[in-house]
Amino acid sequence: xxxxxxxxxxxxxIESDPAAALELLDENCFYHNIPMEPIEGIDNIKHxxxxxxxxxxxxxxxxxxxxxxxxVVMNERIDYFxxxxxxxxxxxxxxGVFEIKNGKISSWRDYFDLKTMEKLLDPGN
Numbered sequence: 727x728x729x730x731x732x733x734x735x736x737x738x739x740i741e742s743d744p745a746a747a748l749e750l751l752d753e754n755c756f757y758h759n760i761p762m763e764p765i766e767g768i769d770n771i772k773h774x775x776x777x778x779x780x781x782x783x784x785x786x787x788x789x790x791x792x793x794x795x796x797x798v799v800m801n802e803r804i805d806y807f808x809x810x811x812x813x814x815x816x817x818x819x820x821x822g823v824f825e826i827k828n829g830k831i832s833s834w835r836d837y838f839d840l841k842t843m844e845k846l847l848d849p850g851n
Contacts, residue, residue, distance in 0.1 A: 729826035730792065733799040736824075736831060737787040744785070748772055752830035761840035781847060784808030788817065799824045805838075807846055818843050 727735070732750055739747035748771065751757075757771050758764035765771050785807060792801040801824075804817035818838055825833035 730794040741786040752832040756833045758835045760837045797826045
């Protein structure tokens with residue numbers, strides 16, 4: 727698969743089969759939600775998503791634009807969260823930067839506004 731196909735498959739799988747999506751990450755993957763602390767290694771990333779799953783029951787990436795340059799894929803997307811069986815109508819604008827090495831995602835950085843995410847995940851909203 728090309729770098730773009732890997733990232734496209736990752737973004738599509740995150741909703742229907744998160745475990746399959748995480749299989750597209752390299753075992754030493756570097757993951758950074760830029761307003762938060764970075765996470766390194768597939769086991770730590772899986773642990774993060776297991777904790778995240780306690781807050782949300784689903785996630786969908788709507789990719790608006792995607793560009794590729796060599797082994798780097800960048801996308802502009804809206805991330806939609808499912809809380810208590812309900813998809814939040816407004817999503818989180820995100821810019822994702824993915825680096826591909828040996829057919830896997832070796833680095834994944836997401837840039838977004840933390841306050842917007844906190845508001846979306848607030849059960850009172």
